[in-house]
Amino acid sequence: xxxxxCPECARQISDKAIVCVGCGVPLKAEGSRWTFxxxxxxxxxxSTADTLIRGVVFIVAAAVVAVVAxxxxxxxx
Ligand SMILES: [Zn+2]
Numbered sequence: 738x739x740x741x742x743c744p745e746c747a748r749q750i751s752d753k754a755i756v757c758v759g760c761g762v763p764l765k766a767e768g769s770r771w772t773f774x775x776x777x778x779x780x781x782x783x784s785t786a787d788t789l790i791r792g793v794v795f796i797v798a799a800a801v802v803a804v805v806a807x808x809x810x811x812x813x814x
Pocket of ligand 1: 743744745746747748757758759760761762
């Protein structure tokens with residue numbers, strides 16, 4: 738097992754590591770089922786980012802539907 742320097746924080750980590758134990762930057766994202774996204778400065782699993790995005794989209798969609806429903810009901814008195 739060799740040690741490499743993290744490209745993000747320069748910490749000494751295993752070349753077998755999937756992510757840096759120091760800063761969490763993905764090291765083996767390519768060719769792996771693990772995919773990552775950077776949200777608010779923090780590396781997270783793609784599934785977590787996907788959940789966040791779906792949640793935001795759902796809330797926005799629900800807000801639009803609520804506003805439209807209010808406008809329609811107001812128009813009909
Ligand atoms: Zn790092």
